[in-house]
Amino acid sequence: xxxxxxxxxxxxxIAVTAAAGALAAAVAVTPxxxxxxxxxxxxxxxxxxxxxxxxxxxxxxxQDGRPQGDYLGRVTAERLALRTSxxxxxxxxxxxxxxxxxxxxxxxxxxxxxxxxxxxxxxxxTWAWGSARYIANIGPAPRWC
Numbered sequence: 001x002x003x004x005x006x007x008x009x010x011x012x013x014i015a016v017t018a019a020a021g022a023l024a025a026a027v028a029v030t031p032x033x034x035x036x037x038x039x040x041x042x043x044x045x046x047x048x049x050x051x052x053x054x055x056x057x058x059x060x061x062x063q064d065g066r067p068q069g070d071y072l073g074r075v076t077a078e079r080l081a082l083r084t085s086x087x088x089x090x091x092x093x094x095x096x097x098x099x100x101x102x103x104x105x106x107x108x109x110x111x112x113x114x115x116x117x118x119x120x121x122x123x124x125x126t127w128a129w130g131s132a133r134y135i136a137n138i139g140p141a142p143r144w145c
Contacts, residue, residue: 071104071142073120073135080135082128086110086119093128106145107132121145 075096083090088111096102103123110119110129118132120142 071140072138073102073104074138075100075102075130075134076136077134080130082122082126082130084128086121086129088113088131090129093126096130101138102130102135104135104137104142107142108145 075098077096078098080096081092082094082096083092086108102120105121105123105127107118107120109117110131111117113131113133116131116133119129120132120135122128122130
């Protein structure tokens with residue numbers, strides 16, 4: 001019976017060690033919250049939280065006849081993290097600075113940032129996602145992806 005108890009204890013230790021390692025790995029690859037303006041920032045930074053739809057999402061052009069991807073926006077945050085997916089926890093591709101003009105391909109729902117769940121897919125050569133909370137439209141709002 002002693003051998004069985006030793007194996008059981010060893011199995012538990014290995015399981016706990018594996019779980020702790022997985023948790024440590026997840027924490028190590030998660031970007032810092034300070035870089036993506038999650039909780040802070042000035043609510044009056046100029047970003048429009050509720051934008052009109054701009055298109056029906058069904059064809060290659062929006063309601064105004066503009067081709068998909070032919071929309072512009074201006075970054076309103078000091079430093080906006082542009083990510084691999086519309087999620088605050090996804091990998092940062094690059095950062096955009098306040099005042100930078102970005103080309104928007106389309107919009108989609110994602111993680112809510114300062115009350116705004118919309119994210120823009122930017123077509124500036126990086127194909128990165130930026131929170132719509134910190135990108136003010138120049139002209140019509142982009143169509144849905």
